[in-house]
Amino acid sequence: MNSLLTVTPLKLVLLALVALLAVVIWRYSATALAGEPNKLRFMRALALTLTATVFTLLSNHLMLFWLGWCWISLSLQQLLLFYPERPRAQLAAHKKALSARTGELLLALAFILLYVEFNTADIGNLINQASIQSSLSVSGHLAVGLLVIVALIKCAQLPLHGWLIQVVEAPTPVSALLHAGIINLGGILLLIFSPLLSLSAPAATLLLVAALTSTVLAALIMTTRISIKVRLAWSTVAQMGLMLVEIALGLYTLALLHLLAHSCYKAYAFLYSGNAVNHYLAAQLADQIEPQTRHWVLALLAAALLVALAHQLLPLSSLSSAVLLVLAITVLLMPSMARADSRRPWRVMLALAYGVGLLALYLSGKYMLQQIMPTGSVLAPLADVVTSLVFSGLFVMAVLLRYHSRHRAVNRVFIWLNAGGYLDEWATKVTLKIWPYHSKKTADISALTQVESVK
Known part of the structure; x- marks a missing residue:
């Protein structure tokens, strides 16, 4: 029984x-x-x-x-x-x-x-x-x-x-x-x-x-x-x-x-x-710096390099997971590169160290869990590629909404999204x-x- x-x-x-x-x-x-x-x-x-x-x-x-x-x-x-x-x-x-x-x-x-x-x-x-x-x-x-x-x-x-x-x-x-x-x-x-x-x-x-x-x-x-x-x-x-x-x-x-x-x-x-409200207000009061294209490119290249090194230690399972990691690390690194002052090198080094720490934590968790829930093979590689492209498009759209919402086309999308798409x-x-x-x-x-x- x-x-x-x-x-x-x-x-x-x-x-x-x-x-x-x-x-x-x-x-x-x-x-x-x-x-x-x-x-x-x-x-x-x-x-x-x-x-x-x-x-x-x-x-x-x-x-x-x-x-x-x-x-x-x-x-x-x-x-x-x-x-x-x-x-x-x-x-x-x-x-x-x-x-x-x-x-x-x-x-x-x-x-x-x-x-x-x-x-x-x-x-x-x-x-x-x-x-x-x-x-x-x-x-x-x-x-x-x-x-x-x-x-x-x-x-x-x-x-x-x-x-x-x-x-x-x-x-x-x-x-x-x-x-x-x-x-x-x-x-x-x-x-x-x-x-x-x-x-x-x-x-x-x-x-x-x-x-x-x-x-x-x-x-x-x-x-x-x-x-x-x-x-x-x-x-x-x-x-x-x-x-x-x-x-x-x-x-x-x-x-x-x-x-x-x-x-x-x-x-x-x-x-x-409750305390998140205070953090949000503090962020709103801080100086808002709009990143330039070169900042995004540098952050993207640095993130891609870190993820490539991580891939050598523990191979990533798919293209889409690599794309997600690169985009996440890019968002982490970009603020440290956007503000141009004497402390920027230290901020970049700190952000890089933080990114390395997160990748190490990710790889450690994946290594421990892959014996419990091993990765399978369900859909064709084409689905992985399409998903990666969608993630990239989502990243670009989020940046446009964040920094270019005054543009007429982007503003129309913003209004529709603000209504939850009805x-x-x-x-x-x-x-x-x-x-x-x-x-x-x-x-x-x-x-x-x-x-x-x-x-």
Whole structure:
């Protein structure tokens, strides 16, 4: 008899991440909600959500995994409605509930198809069978396609992203838990079932196109936002899309490293968001220097040299990963080169040292994780080249929006991006047409709150 709960190296890494986030968010919540009349209700819902996450990660049976998946959504719903009298919180929770129920139904259908395909509900046995196969049947491809759609929904990819942007109405610990943990479940689902994704090029293509489009739009829209929390929310959509792009390309080691780094960063960013306002204001008061073309060229060449040296130590898995590293290091180096004064050589040396440190950290993390989640081969090299070109185009567009937004054409794009491409308005209309929503009366909500506080 196969075990219903199992621990694998991948699950151990994810459980360690959950444990770290749980301790930090729990302690922060206990302090931040001191004196809150409904603190007990919040802590209870938080404990249920964390327990559901651990249960889902440990599950080795399709039915148990699905039950844990649903449990997470239902527990999270209570946290999103911690302030139920707020209309925006109600609307966000309503939209989240509809997308969650849709994802759960599609996941159930995918699991049924997988059971029919492999004649087992044991996840470990299923993955082992997929690892030795060279192809899937039509129902198998359909099942993997449904898993991809579920992951896109769970990661709040466009146009189903609106609820993630609006849940900033919930307490800060909820945002930290959601953006640092729960939102990663879509990527975790695909990493667990990666041997299946490796057998389905159509599903991987769907994932690449949808996630790459969402990444580009979300990253550009983020540049137009002023609110710290809203910028972080758009950043999460973009980062989740980038993680899914890496999975679609078969860069599983990079995707797992991305997941871990993003979780730690977003937990810190949201829990530290109050001080982020001061940093933002200080940056606005500082002298703004517009980089010249030569500054970008020098920074790009220096970044390319550093990445080339890193490639000699530990070969990079793809062209797109190399392009991402070069662009990231370029952004890091450019400010030190743009300001012309006597201290520029020292700033450049410090920035170079920082870049080398980040590359060393990246290579170390990749080396340790590649045994746990080895890189696969899903799509053709052409997809890697196209993705690299899209990343380069995104970089150029971000620079134009940052430094040349007064240009008529760029300004038109800026206005459209500032409106979020009107995607959320469209998604909200469709949501309310499918499932009408009526705001609760404040009196009823107050009565409910009093009852909960008595409990």
